[in-house]
Amino acid sequence: MSSTLSIEPISSRQALRMARRAEFNRFVSRFRRNRLGMAGLAILILLVFCAIFAPLLSTHDPYLPDLAKRLSAPGAEFWLGADELGRDIYTRILYGSRLTLMIVLQVVVTAAPVGLVVGAISGTYGGIVDKIFMRITDVFLAVPKLLLALAFVAALGPGIFNAVLAITLTAWPPYARMARAEALVVRNADYVNAARLAGASQAYLIVRHIMPMCLSSVIVRMTLDMAGVILIAAGLGFIGLGAQPPLPEWGAMISTGRKFIFDQWWVATMPGIAIFLVCLGFNLLGDAMRDLLDPHLRQRG
Amino acid sequence: MIRVENLNVTFGAATVVRDVSFSVAAGESFGLVGESGSGKSTVLRTMMGLNRSWNGTIEIEGAPVKSTGRKDLARRAQMVFQDPYASLHPRFVIARTVAEPMRINGIDNSEQRARELLEMVGLPGAFGFRFPHELSGGQRQRVAIARALALSPKVLLLDEPTSALDVSIQAEVLNLLSRLRRDLGLTFVIVSHDLAVIAHMCDRLAVMRDARIVETLDRRQLQEGRLVEDYSRELLAASGDV
Numbered sequence: 001m002s003s004t005l006s007i008e009p010i011s012s013r014q015a016l017r018m019a020r021r022a023e024f025n026r027f028v029s030r031f032r033r034n035r036l037g038m039a040g041l042a043i044l045i046l047l048v049f050c051a052i053f054a055p056l057l058s059t060h061d062p063y064l065p066d067l068a069k070r071l072s073a074p075g076a077e078f079w080l081g082a083d084e085l086g087r088d089i090y091t092r093i094l095y096g097s098r099l100t101l102m103i104v105l106q107v108v109v110t111a112a113p114v115g116l117v118v119g120a121i122s123g124t125y126g127g128i129v130d131k132i133f134m135r136i137t138d139v140f141l142a143v144p145k146l147l148l149a150l151a152f153v154a155a156l157g158p159g160i161f162n163a164v165l166a167i168t169l170t171a172w173p174p175y176a177r178m179a180r181a182e183a184l185v186v187r188n189a190d191y192v193n194a195a196r197l198a199g200a201s202q203a204y205l206i207v208r209h210i211m212p213m214c215l216s217s218v219i220v221r222m223t224l225d226m227a228g229v230i231l232i233a234a235g236l237g238f239i240g241l242g243a244q245p246p247l248p249e250w251g252a253m254i255s256t257g258r259k260f261i262f263d264q265w266w267v268a269t270m271p272g273i274a275i276f277l278v279c280l281g282f283n284l285l286g287d288a289m290r291d292l293l294d295p296h297l298r299q300r301g
Numbered sequence: 302m303i304r305v306e307n308l309n310v311t312f313g314a315a316t317v318v319r320d321v322s323f324s325v326a327a328g329e330s331f332g333l334v335g336e337s338g339s340g341k342s343t344v345l346r347t348m349m350g351l352n353r354s355w356n357g358t359i360e361i362e363g364a365p366v367k368s369t370g371r372k373d374l375a376r377r378a379q380m381v382f383q384d385p386y387a388s389l390h391p392r393f394v395i396a397r398t399v400a401e402p403m404r405i406n407g408i409d410n411s412e413q414r415a416r417e418l419l420e421m422v423g424l425p426g427a428f429g430f431r432f433p434h435e436l437s438g439g440q441r442q443r444v445a446i447a448r449a450l451a452l453s454p455k456v457l458l459l460d461e462p463t464s465a466l467d468v469s470i471q472a473e474v475l476n477l478l479s480r481l482r483r484d485l486g487l488t489f490v491i492v493s494h495d496l497a498v499i500a501h502m503c504d505r506l507a508v509m510r511d512a513r514i515v516e517t518l519d520r521r522q523l524q525e526g527r528l529v530e531d532y533s534r535e536l537l538a539a540s541g542d543v
Contacts (some may be wrong), residue, residue, distance in 0.1 A: 019394050019430040189399075192447060197349055197380055198402030199372035210390055259357035 011116040012224070015180060017209050037192055038287020043281030051097040060088035061072050062095040071264045074128050081266035084256055089270045092248035096271065097162050103164055103233045104226050110168045115175020120210050121177065123183025124202060134180065140173040145228075146235055163242040167232050171225065178221055182214040216293035222288035227279035250275050302327040302488050303348075303456060308357035310340070310347050318355075319344050320510040324329035325413070325505075327455070329487040330482065332503035334496055334536065339509040341492045342383070345458045345538050348490070349380045372406060375514040379449035383540055387439035391469060395444045397417070397431030411451075414477060418447040439470035443477065457482075459491045461496060496540035502526070508533045513518040 029036060040178025059079065066086035074081040080090040122133040140148070145167075152166035183206075186192060192209050200208075236242030245252060246279065250271040257268025303325040310318035318340040327333040333341040347355050349364055359366040361377050369377075373540045379402075382388040389398050396415045403411035419429050433441055442462065447458040449457055462478065463471040475498065482489055487509070492501050499506050500523055516530045528534045 015427065015430045016394060017397075017431070023432065110335070190382040190384060191390040192382075192446075193351060194382065194388060195401060195405065196371075197375060198405045198452065199370075199375040200405045206407065209390065 001101055024152050027292065033286060034291060036284045037291075040284025040286075042283045043087075043277055044285060047097055047101060047278055047281065051101045054094040054098060056092050058088070058091040060091045062087065062091045062248050071260060071267065072265070074266055080270040081251070083267050084260065086135060089253070089266065090281040092108040092253060093250070093271055093274050096248040096250045096253065097278075098272065099160065099243055099247060100230055100233070103160070103167070104229055106164045107167050107171055107229045108222055108226065110122060112175050112218055114168075115177075116173040116211060116214060117181045118172070119176040119179025120183050120214055120240055121205050123180035124187050124206050124210055131182070133176065137173045137176045137252075140170065141177070143170075145170045149232055149236060150239075150241065153236060155297050157242045158244060160243040160247065163236045165235060166236070170232075171229065174225075175218055175221060177216055179211075179214040182217055183210050186210050186213045189275070216218070220256035220286060220290045220293050223282055230279055230282070263294050302329070302362060303490065304358065304360040305330075305344070305348065306358040308344065308347065308355060308359065310352055310355040311479040312345050312347055315333045317512055320356075321509075321512075321514050323486055323514065325486055325490060328482075328486055330491065330503045332499035332506035333490065333492045333509055334494065334506055335509035336444050336536075340512045341509050342406055342460050344509075345380065345460050345490065345492050347456060349378065350374065350527045353487065353512065363423070373453070375402065375406065376452045377454055378458060379452060379454045380458040380460060381442070381445050381449050381462050385438050386433075386465070387429065388445050389441055391433055394430050394432055395424070395436070398433075398444060399429075400450055402448060406452060408452075415447075415451070416464075417451055419444070420482075421450075422447045437470070438466045439474055442474050444468060444476065446474075446481070448486070455486070456490070459489060461493055462491065464495065468537060471498070478502065496523075496537060508536060520530070 064087065068080070069078070069082055069086040070084055072078045072082040072086070078088050079092065080088075080093065083089055083092070112199060118133055118137070122130045148170045149163070149166040152169055153162050156165065158160040187204075187205070187210060194203055195209060233242055234249070234254070235250040236253030237253075238255045239251070240255065243249030243252055245256075254268045255269040255273075257264075257271070259265050305324065308321040308323045309316060310317055312342060315487065316348040319343060319462065321340075323331065333344060337480035343352065346352055348359055348361070350368065350371065359367075361374065364373065364377060366374065368370065373484045390401075391393065393401070396419065397413065399418050403414060408414070416429055424440060424443055424447070428436075428440075432529070433444070436444070441455065442465075445464075463474050478489070479502065481487060489502070491499060491502055498524050500520065503520065505519045506523065508515045510525075516533045518528065518533070522528070523537070524535075528537060
């Protein structure tokens, strides 16, 4: 291979791709060895699968009430029982997975990058920039997440979009903190100094050197955080400030089931199990990712 | 080529370099020896503009470091760091590491040139597509040297270039450096705690202790053991055969 490399410049791109792929394959094979991580991944793949194929997998209409059959016990017609309007809980959980997935994705794609950028800039520049950013972060961190989300929702009005916005606003500060901590370590690393000596600007250093090095911690944190995000979203749904009826949001479903918890336990329990499983999946995956990616756990060389 | 005069560096209240002056002629190799904490690495880092709080004069090729732009300076002098495990970006393949200074400075054909540089330090072809963790310490230090040469500087500052390597590899890297200096007409400033390395590599050297230069001598004086200061003698005795 080495001989073709020096002759053909085009093959260098292929060689680079091969090197990257080899690196990725090594990652995959290490991940495979982690049984719990694989279990978590399986749960999440199942979640995605359910969300995509909900119409095909469902047995009823998620919104159509059938009052004659309200609160039916789990059985042949309603696999996981029916709720107070006679809607199939299994179907609603399937459709609910779409909402859950959407909330999680929206929070993650907004909160993590915001935190990453704020943290990386803060840590790299230091001084007054750092002080200002970190004090703002402290203010956000000082208020309990759910409470802050509640306040935002109360101000913006209930609804799933506002719930997502509120969770995002409360979710970025930990990322900023973490990215800053990483940036503080990385900014004085010799390879960053080397780029500095070559005349690289601060912006170049942040984008090319510091942010990529913070990324693995952010990914780990993100996966571990998703369970928390789901719980907060469900919590907001439960107290009626998240998704509004008739949306089949899991937290809201538990909330309606609360009234029947002693006689018709399945109405609240089934969505509860769904939340539990998905959170477990994210946590298991997050732990596995941490084992693989966390620079502090990984030995050098 | 290089002129350092009355250099003082402070970290907060501590003065880590006090009144250091030396000059290096073009093509010469100058050594700075001393024990850990004597301030020798700080001198190098300050010369490259990595420390802010200093006063005195530093000129490289006649350009004062304080008022010369980073990119201008980058083409005059480059530095090789001590720890080859920390000086390469862990997520970049080494060809990219070597090409980076050229990319930053908008030099065309950086990939091609990176390959040539790697070949020059003895890492041909497919080596370029390895990640740093796939290389040995000596190979990594070669990469660091190739990167330092990417902008074709005339001055190379070497901060303990071999002390993180094992003995058998040290000689290889030192020979490579000597060869490059000869072929490319480079000027070296080498920092080391190892007198043997300095004696092998340098025409002249300065002994540093407690932030000051204690004595400046040339190679012959060192070989003949004609040292003036007691401290230099102790250092020589401690390092055994030179």
